[in-house]
Amino acid sequence: MDPKKEEKTLKLKKHGGIMKRITILLGSPPYSGQDVDTVLGIARAAVNKGHGVTVVGSGDGTYGFLKGQRASGAPNAEKGFADLIAKGVRVDL
Secondary structure, eight states, X not given: OOHHHHHHHHHHHHHTOOOOEEEXXXXXXXXXXXXXXXXXXXXXXXXXXXXXXXXXXXXXXGGGXXXXXXXXXXXXXXXXXXXXXXXXXXXXX
16 A cells, blocks of 8 residues: 555544545636635645545636746745645646
């Protein structure tokens, strides 16, 4: 068994939980409000608890996944999603 999967399985057994699959739909552009921050926070919390997460970008929500997008003074959506993808979050556009 893959060591990462084994570690995740042990975490789930330790917490007595059953892993759930959570799908989040993002339809807002990255720097027009708090939607991206909310999606990042929910996805991060779910992954940290051992759940599987899929983020679906639709319409203007797809812009949050483009490289090189950065608004001054706003959280970096590109980095946030890259970190989540590295943790196993699936992204569908």
